[in-house]
Amino acid sequence: MPDAPTSRRLLLSATALIALGGPAAARSIRGALPWSPNEAYPPPRVTAGGWLYFTAEEAASIEAIANRLIPADALGPGGGEAGCAIYLDRQLAGPYGSSSWLYMQGPFARGTPEQGLQDERPPAALYRQSLSAINAHCRARFGGRAFPALSPEEQDALLHAIDEGRSGIAGLEDKPFFEMLLQNVMEGFFADPIYGGNRDMAGWKLLGFPGTRYDYREMLDRPNQPYRDPPVPLSGLRAASWQVAR
Amino acid sequence: MSRRLPPTDVVVVGLGWTGSIMSYELCRAGLRVTAIERGPWRDTPTDFPPTTAPDELRYSIRHDLFVRPAQETLTFRNTMNQTALPIRRWGSFLPGNGVGGAGVHWNGQTWRWHPWDFTFHSSSVARYGADFLPQDHMMQDWGITYEELEESFDRFEYLCGISGKAGNLGGQLQPGGNPFEGSRRRDYPTPPMQMTAAPQLFAKAATELGWKPFPQPSANLSQAYTNPYGCKLAPCTYCGFCERFGCGNFSKSSPQTCVLPVLVRHPGFEARTECQVTRVNLSRDGKRATGVTYVDTAGQEWEQPAALVLLCAYQLFNVRLLLLSGIGKPYNPATGEGVVGRNYAYQVTGGATGFFGQDKIFNPFIGAGSVGMVADEFNADNFDHGPAGFVGGASLACILTNGRPITNRPVPPDTPRWGSEWKRATRDNYNRWAAVGLQGSVMPYRGNYLDLDPTYKDSNGLPLLRMTFDFPENERKLSRFAVDRCVEAVRAMGAHTVRRNEISGPYSIVPYQSTHNTGGAIMGSDPKTSVANKYCQVWDVPNVFLSGASLFPMNAGFNPTGPVGALAYWAADAIRDRYLPNPGPLVPA
Incomplete structure (x- = not known):
């Protein structure tokens, strides 16, 4: 998520409480609704060019995994082709990857499943460790080949083993990693293309989701009829042909 | 060192629904009001323009509008013999943050609760006997009746412009409305929303089952509306981005659309945002509040003296602030004594998801938070509980709020979670599912409570709130019973496959269920078993008033915002008409 507007808000507010006798980063509002043009910070569009967090091998591994979780077939592109790795790379480079919005104070304990996330490693670190463990396992087991070099059948078998918690891969916690991975790949396939995945709205076209059209009143008198208009992303109609150059 | 500010008449903690309503009503009564809000300023053109509002990842998945746990969270355990651990990432519920609070990101389902709900204890004993009530219950009446609150419900509905159909006007049942509702003085301010395909199908099926379905009372508006404050709302466009989102169309009632435009212009009002109140300050004898202390984002501590303190934070944080301030005796589950933290309750949720054949096209993305049809036959005391063997009830509804694709693309049971088979099932079913959901009551119990x-x-070094909660057997029976009814409805709608969604295993904070947390600082008629009297005034510190769902002694089979709004008007009236002429306890202890 973007940080710049927060600092603009802090800047605006830095002067607001001076009347109270001292500097403060808070904000006083009275007399009129505050509004500045374009203050609503849209997320910056993910742009092309290399990896911000992943190493080349990590990126290739995520692309290969995404292509198995969401395979290319007659229904449309696979997760890797749709940009799930770019999506995840940008997410891991931001506040999601570092868990900076979450409560990360100790002491850390394992807890019950009902108590939810208790891992002190944020997603970026978890991906680094887990992909490294998976690729080390593949090299040892499949004649020096890392995950991207395995056959689709070998990849599927390994992913099923991780999903079911029986991979036995040293240094990998199967279930928590797989849950995070599956969630993130689905996010990459179905989130607005502005985040780098869902390329050419492949995920939305699969479902028939019209995106951000925001007004369907004309359809109310036509229940049980298909919606025909093509999807629109946050960045507008021109983005229908937008692609991340690699 | 804290710096002392010039005194004000009223300090309001939290600028959501209740904070903005009470602030404006007291400004109009001639008082100077300072509202202090933990989160940022938010309004429609600045923060939710249609060009950025419909962003599922940012708002629904990454929780942009909610309080960040890094700033404030709570700890959780199921039972007293476990060690509570912090909720590091929100799941089961999503507390709001910033101006507008949860009133920004709600779905808009707006209910008057049943007359029975307010006397749920005495009425249950009268009909079924005390032995029928569940073990270790802490049931007690509210100390206020539906009839006393009726005018306040009406005012909140007209503030919001609620779209709906009356079922009971002055005792006369009205066809097409809820036949079980309490008597109301007049109809809703705007007509019901136009229904989409799935709710229409549910209404037909429910009628065949002998139920009397009616439109969900909706704070997504069916037509343009100007409220009594002069604030204008626009018709809903069924965009499918309600819950977890701000509305870019001015079509969802919220503090932003209904109160703030006039409140902020009032010369008696000031809001301070990004300032976290850390305690209510008390006089030396502890019997009077002298104001509040808060910390701004630079870490500077300020003291704001005030003659009146209104706690208008979210339910959980109101309870925490009372505990941090030493107001009221903390509840002790071992002895059953004490009041602050008792009667914490939550919501039974679930239902049935049906998958339909090629002849159905539901277009799930055409929706709104409150567009749907409801059946109330199994709620409150609308049916004989004797054979069912539990107390409480649930409303059943088909409300297709959205088809947002990261979250809402169900597939039939036994479909793989990934791979080609998953992909085909996802495509085939996206347009052909509909769900009948339930919202069930939760009774108060001795072992479900809040403390520090x-x-x-937290980031200021103050203890987090601790929640101890699980669903007791009474609520599990209710869940099975109500899910059975949902399954009947989905089958009657013609689904070929049905998936049950019911309570199984201990309550978990991981999957989202409902942001309907209630209790912990309840109202009542006895200071030994309640924090506040019927006017929402704290028994022990009469110049502190409470608002919101922390006042509820139980949770009902409906959404809480209706009574939350009504109690805000009720308490503001009591302050203006009863407290100001004669400051002191409004009910003798």
Whole structure:
């Protein structure tokens, strides 16, 4: 998520409480609704060019995994082709990857499943460790080949083993990693293309989701009829042909 | 060192629904009001323009509008013999943050609760006998009746412009409305929303089952509306981005659309945002509040003296602030004594998801938070509980709020979670599912409560709130019973496959269920078993008033915002008409 507007808000507010006798980063509002043009910070569009967090091998591994979780077939592109790795790379480079919005104070304990996330490693670190463990396992087991070099059948078998918690891969916690991975790949396939995945709205076209059209009143008198208009992303109609150059 | 500010008449903690309503009503009564809000300023053109509002990842998945746990969270455990651990990432519920609070990101389902709900204890004993009530219950009446609150419900509905159909006007049942509702003085301010395909199908099926379905009372508006404050709302466009989102169309009632435009212009009002109140300050004898202390984002501590303190934070944080301030005796589950933290309750949720054949096209993305049809036959005391063997009830509804694709693309049971088979099932079913959901009551119990955590602290070094909660057997029976009814409805709608969604295993904070947390600082008629009297005034500190769902002694089979709004008007009236002429306890202890 973007940080710049927060600092603009802090800047605006830095002067607001001076009347109270001292500097403060808070904000006083009275007399009129505050509004500045374009203050609503849209997320910056993910742009092309290399990896911000992943190493080349990590990126290739995520692309290969995404292509198995969401395979290319007659229904449309696979997760890797749709940009799930770019999506995840940008997410891991931001506040999601570092868990900076979450409560990360100790002491850390394992807890019950009902108590939810208790891992002190944020997603970026978890991906680094887990992909490294998976690729080390593949090299040892499949004649020096890392995950991207395995056959689709070998990849599927390994992913099923991780999903079911029986991979036995040293240094990998199967279930928590797989849950995070599956969630993130689905996010990459179905989130607005502005985040780098869902390329050419492949995920939305699969479902028939019209995106951000925001007004369907004309359809109310036509229940049980298909919606025909093509999807629109946050960045507008021109983005229908937008692609991340690699 | 804290710096002392010039005194004001009223300090309001939290600028959501209740904070903005009470602030404006007291400004109009001639008082100077300062509202202090933990989160940022938010309004429609600045923060939710249609060009950025419909962003599922940012708002629904990454929780942009909610309080960040890094700033404030709570700890959780199922039972007293476990060690509570922090909720590091929100799941089961999503507390709001910033101006507008949860009133920004709600779905808009707006209910008057049943007359029975307010006397749920005495009425249950009268009909079924005390032995029928569940073990270890802490049931007690509210100390206020539906009839006393009726005018306040009406005012909140007209503030919001609620779209609906009356079922009971002055005792006369009205066809097409809820036949079980309490008597109301007039109809809703705007007509019901136009229904989409799935709710229409549910209404037909429910009628065949002998139920009397009616439109969900909706704070997504069916037509343009100007409220009594002069604030204008626009018709809903069924965009499918309600819950977890701000509305870019001015079509969802919220503090932003209904109160703030006039409140902020009032010369008696000031809002301070990004300032976290850390305690209510008390006089030396502890019998009077002298104001509040808060910390701004630079870490500077300020003291704001005030003659009146209104706690208008979210339910959980109101309870925490009372505990941090030493107001009221903390509840002790071992002895059953004490009041602050008792009667914490939550919501039974679930239902049935049906998958339909090629002849159905539901277009799930055409929706709104409150567009749907409801059946109330199994709620409150609308049916004989004797054979069912539990107390409480649930409303059943088909409300297709959205088809947002990261979250809402169900597939039939036994479909793989990934791979080609998953992909085909996802495509085939996206347009051909509909769900009938339930919202069930939760009774108060001795072991479900809130207190301060002994270990974990917030970013200011203050103890986090600790929640101890699980669903007791009474609520599990209710869940099975109500899910059975949902399954009947989905089958009657013609689904070929049905998936049950019911309570199984201990309550978990991981999957989203409902942001309907209630209790912990309840109202009542006895200071030994309640924090506040029927006017929402704290028994022990009469110049502190409470608002919101922390006042509820139980949770009902409906959404809480209706009574939350009504109690805000009720308490503001009591302050203006009863307290100001004669400051002191409004009910003798």
